[in-house]
Amino acid sequence: MTAAIERENAGDNLISLQDSGAEQVSERLLRSAARLSRNAMTEIDWSLPMDPDKYGCSPEWSSLYGTDYWDELTHEQRVDLTRHEFASIMNIGIWFEMILQEMVLRDQYVGDYHSSEFQFALVEIADECRHSLMFAKASEKMVGTSYHPHPKIAQLGKSFKLLARNEVAYAGILVAEEVLDVFQRGCMRDERVLPFIRTVNEIHVLEESRHMKFAREQVRESVDGIGWARRQFSALSVAAGAYLIVSSLIQPKAYADAGLDVKRALAERRDNGHFHSMIRSSCGHLMEFLDEVGLLTKPAMHYYRKAHMI
Template structure:
């Protein structure tokens, strides 16, 4: 943990701008990161072997929880499934964090490096690099393969990270982070979940709270004065990105890797109203923010409903 950030108080006055109005959020985030950040290589217990008596995630978050198939599974099968599902969510997190890093780097390219927003952006990217390594090691310890989104989704992500900018990029970042944050807040407090997974979730929740604050602030700021056409376009772009992020979180191969009947598992997960209801209730705050930013248009609602986010 390093010392608090030193602020060059006259920096922005020299440019004729109000630092409290435009830069205070970035300064506070830098101060917070200096006071409370983690090193997963030392904070997470990587040495203790995995105890198969633990879940990888709160069982209520399993895609099969509440289904007839779930009721037929043994306790060991349920735990094996949640471990594979948690690893899949972590792998999807790595995929999107790599997209996030590239969008933020592109946004900050050739901008003023003395600006605290620039410095916070690099701090966030450093966080995401550590998180991705942490997720990768965690998934490996859970005994899972390298889960990846389907090839068409990977290519859509490649296009999105190249073309998305401004509020579309930051709002999509916010959606991905908020959905993961809701899950992990439950998992990190659940004693049924493997201790090292709970530590990973706690680290991610603490550090991502700063990332979400920045994404909200940037989304609002970049939408100031935006016209109706721009808002409509960005709303649909963010909604489509959100749909593919959320629907890629649990890979279709987790069921076979947990020793289940994959065809039956996928069929029951697809119509699992418990899981859909949990996703909707957990994302109410996110939807309120998107509505306040006027990014919850009728075309966008179609994709959020398909992803069971609203």
């Protein structure tokens, strides 16, 4: 399946060379979705037992990897920690994918139903529904625990999905997708990770690559010709949303469920330079794109630095 992902990525250059505009890009993405879409509900045998020695994500992506606390943990504790951490990431992913679906539906509410742009938007919504179900099933199997953002952040998410429009909505979507992409690409190739989790990552990476192309084109079209004030407001709104998303990925409850001291875990994560560098590495392409379209302003960079995204 990795070959399919590489074929999909190779198409990035074709878009820039042959296509222009959301309609042309959407037409190509529709063809890709018809060829390469997958269904975890039928592809994964959810009844198979889990290998007790396999991680939930690559250990290097654990928020405590490289800390004194990590060094004190047994192999079994490290495995359990990574499983709860990735379950938290998947559950926060469900939360944001529900926000994403509502924003895309609203954007296309009275769209041109015969256009490729409208039809790919529906494909994206269908993909996100399947991804949310896949994440729910995977986290249930792996740890049996649900994780949610802090109630205040959940309320801010409601406000974001109601108010976000145009470049703010699609750049916000892009933030969540890009941050997870690098993380999941590494984990899906790591034989130390549970096989069904590797497949979950493969499916998500493949299908989100199309979503990211669609979001980038929507952002490019939305910012074309906008004024200084709107650009500044949009850049700051996206950055604030990015901070809330990234800081919510691993919930404190995940540490408690893994049997760790929550206060110590949070303190060591806060000062963990390795984890911060891993986050920055996952945001390189995102920051380049935001800079390209004029949404990486100085006020926005404050929030990205606060989240260790830059």
